[in-house]
Amino acid sequence: MSKKILRTTPSLVNNWDSCPTRGFYTDIKQIGQSETKASSQDSREIGILVHKMLEMYYQLLQWTDDKRDVRRISSVEFGRKKSVELSLSSTDVETAIRTFNDYVAFYGDEDIQPLEVEQPFSKVLFETDSHIILMEGKKDLKAVLQGNTWIIDHKTTGSKRFLSPISNQFFAYAWASEVRTVVINSIGTQKTVEPKDRFRRLFVSFTEEQIQEWYGNTVKSILDWIGYIETGHYLMRLTSCQSKFGLCQFHPICSSPPEDRERVIAMDYVHRPPHDPFED
Numbered sequence: 001m002s003k004k005i006l007r008t009t010p011s012l013v014n015n016w017d018s019c020p021t022r023g024f025y026t027d028i029k030q031i032g033q034s035e036t037k038a039s040s041q042d043s044r045e046i047g048i049l050v051h052k053m054l055e056m057y058y059q060l061l062q063w064t065d066d067k068r069d070v071r072r073i074s075s076v077e078f079g080r081k082k083s084v085e086l087s088l089s090s091t092d093v094e095t096a097i098r099t100f101n102d103y104v105a106f107y108g109d110e111d112i113q114p115l116e117v118e119q120p121f122s123k124v125l126f127e128t129d130s131h132i133i134l135m136e137g138k139k140d141l142k143a144v145l146q147g148n149t150w151i152i153d154h155k156t157t158g159s160k161r162f163l164s165p166i167s168n169q170f171f172a173y174a175w176a177s178e179v180r181t182v183v184i185n186s187i188g189t190q191k192t193v194e195p196k197d198r199f200r201r202l203f204v205s206f207t208e209e210q211i212q213e214w215y216g217n218t219v220k221s222i223l224d225w226i227g228y229i230e231t232g233h234y235l236m237r238l239t240s241c242q243s244k245f246g247l248c249q250f251h252p253i254c255s256s257p258p259e260d261r262e263r264v265i266a267m268d269y270v271h272r273p274p275h276d277p278f279e280d
Contacts, residue, residue, distance in 0.1 A: 010169040019237040047156035049096040062114040116142040165204035171214040
């Protein structure tokens with residue numbers, strides 16, 4: 001009998017660890033609320049547009065001999081074309097372009113040599129008698145910087161905030177690539193903050209012991225998910241119902257009696273076709 005394949009990502013690990021019920025609704029039943037907070041959506045899409053321009057900029061640096069300003073102009077033109085695919089106002093598009101231009105000016109002609117740009121990965125995390133578990137993702141940038149090879153992850157933000165280096169995303173990058181240092185490339189989109197406070201890089205190095213600890217935790221979590229999926233019983237983690245941003249989007253479902261939940265889903269949520277997480 002062939003083994004079933006389960007594909008997972010760092011964001012799925014986050015989702016299922018925070019609440020298996022939320023993981024079920026998001027990743028298997030594939031439902032969501034019809035409305036999202038506009039400011040949150042705009043901020044996310046500004047970040048996507050900045051990422052697109054950085055992707056082009058570093059690809060040009062990797063594959064051409066173009067001067068910095070030529071790469072910058074080409075990347076901005078690319079960004080303007082990509083912006084039509086996003087739900088951004090003209091003001092937000094200009095915010096993204098200003099942020100990108102400021103970033104290029106701030107880091108200037110630094111000695112950085114891109115090795116991989118937006119390179120996806122898929123690696124077997126572990127196998128059981130019946131399953132093969134793949135960890136998948138995409139690294140923003142792998143580059144030689146300051147004489148060393150690092151994984152660089154771009155993080156755009158509209159406010160100064162602390163980014164924790166202890167994340168499934170960074171551990172997964174380090175484990176999959178065998179590059180043990182991840183650079184968190186923090187990019188602020190604010191207009192009135194000095195560049196030195198908007199553009200910061202945090203170098204995070206992991207020991208083999210830390211990687212193995214993360215690996216063990218992740219394997220245990222995924223074995224739990226497989227149990228939830230195969231039994232159809234999903235743990236409802238009540239400590240995740242509320243955060244500083246408000247109630248979980250699935251709170252109206254979970255707070256309803258079990259016999260009434262399908263009605264709430266049908267009335268108040270957007271549906272996509274259900275997803276079977278296993279591949280034969």
